[in-house]
Amino acid sequence: MTHPRRAAAALCEPGRLPLSARARAEVARVAERYPMRIPPHLAACIDWSDPRCPVRRQLVPDRRELEPGGAADPLDEERFCLAPGVVRRFEDRLLAIVTHACPVHCRHCNRKRLWRRGGEHGLEVAGPEQIALALRRAPGAREVILSGGEPLLLSDRALGERLEAARAAPGVELVRIHSRAPVSVPERITPALARRLGRERPLWFVTHFNAAREVTPRAARAVARLLQAGVPVLNQAVLLRGVNDSFAALEALGRALVRVGVKPHTLFQLDHAEGVLHFQVPLRRAVELVGALRRRASGLLVPHLLVDLPGRGGKVAVGPDTIRRWTRRGAWLRGADGRERFYFDGGAGGSAGAAW
């Protein structure tokens, strides 16, 4: 298999987009700050004649990315690094950032600071030594998550070394890989890689489809390889305005996922990262949408609606137990640590700054 880094070139030049000259100029202006990168598989997935195409909206730079507001590190990951590139925000889990590289630049990415031009950040890359060091410092950790960037941009061998480091600690019960490769570069899930991951069980593969249109035959083949190797695949979507913020879109996504054997696991409210706030969906609307899914669709299709509160607030399932009170600007939620924190809806338009 051709490694994605050497595969057909991604679409990175705004001048190559099949759009009007004016639209290309606008894209170029945004891409000076947040570069564009659309892998060939996803470029072919876009309906270029439809400005509302959900794949296009996730991948083509939008002038609203330059509006002020949002935090570079919305989840305080850099404050909670236990070793270089290894974050501990939860007692029982470690998050290892094993690469900053990504074959796609999703416009809604909450780690946009890692690929922003001229961006500064303090999140390093974790190799096997850093993972081992963090595990020595966190003897209570039971779970290690390999994330990035795109962890599958590592070679099979480099990925295997990090998996082994995670497994070596006696308390670790399972490893998760958080990867968008089935969506962006499905050819990366080779039979050899799937077999390799199958030997690492218990290992959970968490991927990130946001629209039914992304569940292509090639993506389905990539998922099938993982499932045949015995690796369960869950989906973690983000609720995005103009992409999947309707009952029809979420139902279609859920149906497309379960058809290929992926459980819609979580639906995240948008993190308040810089350059993404135009995707914000008010929390009340999110609760309505998931409630409608629960009432009208098979339970298999219904993800948990989660808000990731910064720092040690935790990933909070939004429901009657966690919403303390609504205000006109958002809601007060009870975090995993019992403290109340405000989730700001960014106004109805979502263009204002984050206010944690």
Ligand code: SF4
């Ligand atoms: S694949 Fe993930 S890390 Fe990469 S740009 Fe998209 S959201 Fe960000």
